[in-house]
Amino acid sequence: MTGLTFTERFIKARHDVIALDFKHLNDMQLKAVMTTEGPLLLLAGAGSGKTTVLINRIANLLKYGRGADTTEVPDFVTEQDLQFLEHYAKNPTPEGSGRALSLCAVEPVEPWRMIAITFTNKAADELKARLERVLGEGANDVWAMTFHSACVRILRRDIDRLGFDRSFTIYDSSDSQSLMKRILKELDMDDKTYPPRTLLGYISRAKDEMISAESFYESADKSGDIRRRHIGRAYLEYSNRMKASNALDFDDLILFTVRLLQEHEDVLEYYQRRFRYVLIDEYQDTNNLQYLLASLLAGGHENICVVGDDDQSIYKFRGATIENILSFESNYKNARVIRLEQNYRSTGYILSAANDVIKNNQGRKGKKLWTEKENGEKLTLHVAHDEREEASFVTSRIIADLAAGDKWSDHAVLYRLNAQSNALEYAFKRSGVPYRIIGGTRFFDRAEIKDMLAYLCVVVNPSDDLRLMRIINNPPRGIGQVTLDAVEALAARTGQPVFEVLKESEAYEDLRKAAPKLHQFVNLITDLQSAAAEAPLDGFYDTLIERTGYVKVLEAKATDENLTRIENVQELKSNIVNFLREMPEGTLFDFLNEIALYTDIDQYDKNADSVVMMTMHSAKGLEFDTVFIVGAEEGIFPGVRSIGEAEEMEEERRLCYVAMTRARKKLYFTAARQRMIFGRTTAGRTSRFVDEVSSENIEKPEAVSAPVGYIFDDGEASEKHETASRSFSRVYRAERQDYKKRDLKPITPPGAAAAPVPAYNKGDVVNHKAFGRGLITDVQPAGGDALIEVAFDSVGTKRLMAKSASAYMQKI
Ligand SMILES: Nc1ncnc2c1ncn2[C@@H]1O[C@H](COP(=O)(O)OP(=O)(O)OP(=O)(O)O)[C@@H](O)[C@H]1O
Numbered sequence: 001m002t003g004l005t006f007t008e009r010f011i012k013a014r015h016d017v018i019a020l021d022f023k024h025l026n027d028m029q030l031k032a033v034m035t036t037e038g039p040l041l042l043l044a045g046a047g048s049g050k051t052t053v054l055i056n057r058i059a060n061l062l063k064y065g066r067g068a069d070t071t072e073v074p075d076f077v078t079e080q081d082l083q084f085l086e087h088y089a090k091n092p093t094p095e096g097s098g099r100a101l102s103l104c105a106v107e108p109v110e111p112w113r114m115i116a117i118t119f120t121n122k123a124a125d126e127l128k129a130r131l132e133r134v135l136g137e138g139a140n141d142v143w144a145m146t147f148h149s150a151c152v153r154i155l156r157r158d159i160d161r162l163g164f165d166r167s168f169t170i171y172d173s174s175d176s177q178s179l180m181k182r183i184l185k186e187l188d189m190d191d192k193t194y195p196p197r198t199l200l201g202y203i204s205r206a207k208d209e210m211i212s213a214e215s216f217y218e219s220a221d222k223s224g225d226i227r228r229r230h231i232g233r234a235y236l237e238y239s240n241r242m243k244a245s246n247a248l249d250f251d252d253l254i255l256f257t258v259r260l261l262q263e264h265e266d267v268l269e270y271y272q273r274r275f276r277y278v279l280i281d282e283y284q285d286t287n288n289l290q291y292l293l294a295s296l297l298a299g300g301h302e303n304i305c306v307v308g309d310d311d312q313s314i315y316k317f318r319g320a321t322i323e324n325i326l327s328f329e330s331n332y333k334n335a336r337v338i339r340l341e342q343n344y345r346s347t348g349y350i351l352s353a354a355n356d357v358i359k360n361n362q363g364r365k366g367k368k369l370w371t372e373k374e375n376g377e378k379l380t381l382h383v384a385h386d387e388r389e390e391a392s393f394v395t396s397r398i399i400a401d402l403a404a405g406d407k408w409s410d411h412a413v414l415y416r417l418n419a420q421s422n423a424l425e426y427a428f429k430r431s432g433v434p435y436r437i438i439g440g441t442r443f444f445d446r447a448e449i450k451d452m453l454a455y456l457c458v459v460v461n462p463s464d465d466l467r468l469m470r471i472i473n474n475p476p477r478g479i480g481q482v483t484l485d486a487v488e489a490l491a492a493r494t495g496q497p498v499f500e501v502l503k504e505s506e507a508y509e510d511l512r513k514a515a516p517k518l519h520q521f522v523n524l525i526t527d528l529q530s531a532a533a534e535a536p537l538d539g540f541y542d543t544l545i546e547r548t549g550y551v552k553v554l555e556a557k558a559t560d561e562n563l564t565r566i567e568n569v570q571e572l573k574s575n576i577v578n579f580l581r582e583m584p585e586g587t588l589f590d591f592l593n594e595i596a597l598y599t600d601i602d603q604y605d606k607n608a609d610s611v612v613m614m615t616m617h618s619a620k621g622l623e624f625d626t627v628f629i630v631g632a633e634e635g636i637f638p639g640v641r642s643i644g645e646a647e648e649m650e651e652e653r654r655l656c657y658v659a660m661t662r663a664r665k666k667l668y669f670t671a672a673r674q675r676m677i678f679g680r681t682t683a684g685r686t687s688r689f690v691d692e693v694s695s696e697n698i699e700k701p702e703a704v705s706a707p708v709g710y711i712f713d714d715g716e717a718s719e720k721h722e723t724a725s726r727s728f729s730r731v732y733r734a735e736r737q738d739y740k741k742r743d744l745k746p747i748t749p750p751g752a753a754a755a756p757v758p759a760y761n762k763g764d765v766v767n768h769k770a771f772g773r774g775l776i777t778d779v780q781p782a783g784g785d786a787l788i789e790v791a792f793d794s795v796g797t798k799r800l801m802a803k804s805a806s807a808y809m810q811k812i
């Protein structure tokens with residue numbers, strides 16, 4: 001150690017000791033973990049360990065404090081200590097670890113001084129879980145959460161400064177849409193000319209640029225452009241209503257937090273002082289507001305670490321801008337940039353295929369990932385006749401993998417559009433494949449769940465007009481539409497929340513007749529409020545069901561649909577119970593907070609063994625052994641709208657890159673020659689992205705003959721195909737209708753209709769490829785097929801369709 005000062009020796013020894021703790025990382029990753037002070041951009045490709053670095057960086061800060069930037073030696077370190085460290089770095093022993101830690105932990109950072117932001121709750125949970133594994137309880141105090149949850153926390157504390165009440169409610173996108181629909185009606189605007197979704201898109205973009213409703217309207221008014229003026233009025237009205245209901249939408253959460261921090265210096269100072277370290281994952285997908293928020297939070301210490309990949313930017317349509325990542329170096333003067341190039345996730349063929357695709361994009365920084373892994377299996381392209389054959393291909397591959405020892409949850413099916421999940425769901429249900437669908441009609445989107453949540457919200461915040469109007473006559477209380485219109489008109493005229501109008505209903509001429517009923521409703525809500533204050537949440541939920549009579553009404557007319565609804569209403573209680581398990585002191589208020597932030601990804605519980613289905617967008621950051629990218633057809637993926645639009649096409653290609661790089665070992669592309677989607681038949685040739693994969697990386701069927709063109713309606717499609725396809729499409733539609741009517745009773749594939757039902761009988765012992773040995777306990781004829789119930793030794797009882805099951809299940 002000659003030539004080095006005591007300090008230099010200490011710094012080196014400390015570095016080496018810490019490195020022992022992170023020896024699972026490569027050199028560049030370790031460097032990123034040890035670079036704790038100042039702005040740092042980690043720009044790296046998919047699967048190169050960005051998120052891994054983020055987690056280890058937090059672990060390092062919590063355990064040792066500063067990284068390689070330490071310049072001071074703590075007073076208490078003696079020459080003897082240093083010699084011990086130098087020796088320990090080379091020959092670590094379990095006995096020495098305590099002493100080494102106490103010497104190296106220079107300034108361990110308190111967990112609450114860190115905020116780590118990711119995009120999905122799932123990712124945030126994973127972050128917390130991984131931190132907990134490394135650090136135990138202490139990890140709980142790290143703010144590891146989504147942008148939205150962080151904002152809710154900040155706003156709950158100080159939103160009164162912006163003239164809102166702290167008990168504000170949060171509107172999800174469908175709440176916003178209902179509100180917008182109502183506004184359009186009142187403003188006499190045609191929702192065909194001004195689709196609510198489009199209007200909300202404008203509003204969202206305006207918010208992202210921090211253009212208030214007032215100034216938007218003002219400039220629209222001056223412009224003389226009638227359309228813009230209408231949009232401005234809708235925006236203005238929307239803002240006013242939100243304010244009156246004390247409600248915030250998802251964009252507001254971030255916008256208001258940014259405003260709060262910009263307008264109130266003491267609040268800004270509080271957070272800037274508090275958060276010494278700000279870390280952000282998936283930085284390529286931040287929009288302007290999120291960028292501002294990150295900059296504000298990090299403004300004090302400027303210890304901001306952002307990680308991202310310009311090739312994975314897939315949220316341009318939401319206002320995300322790659323600029324945020326590309327201009328990081330110019331925004332922060334002392335910014336350091338670390339690049340990672342080794343991919344640890346995927347096998348050689350998969351990585352090489354992903355590189356084949358993404359290299360076709362022009363505007364990119366250009367990087368090439370490499371892997372030490374074997375080449376593995378080539379990609380597979382399967383071209384099916386239609387979406388149902390595609391689905392059965394996926395099913396059979398998954399079941400074959402199960403037979404070979406894989407788990408269901410090793411498999412993910414990714415699609416471009418939620419609607420594509422339908423055919424897959426049917427196939428999975430018929431074959432007993434457990435699956436989890438993320439997105440689509442989510443549990444929380446069901447009408448009955450929205451009703452129950454509306455009750456809960458109104459109990460907490462009776463000024464929430466939108467939700468109150470949803471439940472005021474639901475279940476029916478004899479309050480007619482005329483009365484409801486009058487109530488709303490009065491609320492609008494007097495500028496009061498609907499609930500206040502109801503309370504004084506006899507004072508208004510228009511309401512006098514209905515006043516007793518309206519009062520009953522007011523009493524119901526106030527009673528529920530006191531019940532909520534007294535009972536624990538789960539007990540209160542029972543009271544709510546009983547007092548509102550919601551379930552009783554459904555029971556009175558016990559159709560299948562109503563029974564399912566009752567089940568769902570009950571199922572919400574499982575959420576409450578689970579919530580209370582996690583947070584025993586949790587209040588109704590806390591529960592609603594959590595629910596309001598459920599995004600699609602949250603329902604994906606990694607512990608439950610099931611195949612995961614989701615859009616490619618939702619798959620960001622996740623990884624699976626086997627990935628199916630379904631619907632790889634021109635017009636579906638890439639979508640029609642991107643065809644002929646260079647920029648959009650690049651975004652689709654990035655999405656393809658994201659999807660492909662989710663796979664660890666096996667990657668399938670599947671396409672259908674014709675497809676029924678949104679009630680129409682489409683036909684498209686195989687996706688250009690598949691063509692871009694070099695032939696040495698993918699196995700393709702010999703001759704892929706496919707029609708040219710993208711979307712036909714049924715008539716056109718049948719002209720271009722043989723008569724068979726016309727009748728197919730009609731049969732298929734009819735069956736599908738039938739299927740809907742009979743709920744879960746199956747549809748029969750065309751041609752298979754005449755196939756005999758496999759002869760399974762009650763009492764037969766069977767062997768199923770995926771589920772193993774089972775005993776048939778029931779057989780019921782069902783629309784030309786049979787619904788059989790099998791008690792399996794391994795997975796318990798399952799209900800399967802005989803025809804689908806026969807491919808995987810033999811009598812023994
Ligand atoms: N140094 C390493 N040695 C072994 N495995 C690693 C290493 N670094 C990361 N991994 C593994 O590689 C996989 C991908 O890591 P991670 O999810 O952190 O990548 P990422 O860059 O965040 O990917 P994405 O761009 O998809 O978000 C994970 O399974 C992780 O455990």
Ligand SMILES: [Mg+2]
Nearest residue numbers: 050051052621
């Ligand atoms: Mg990641």
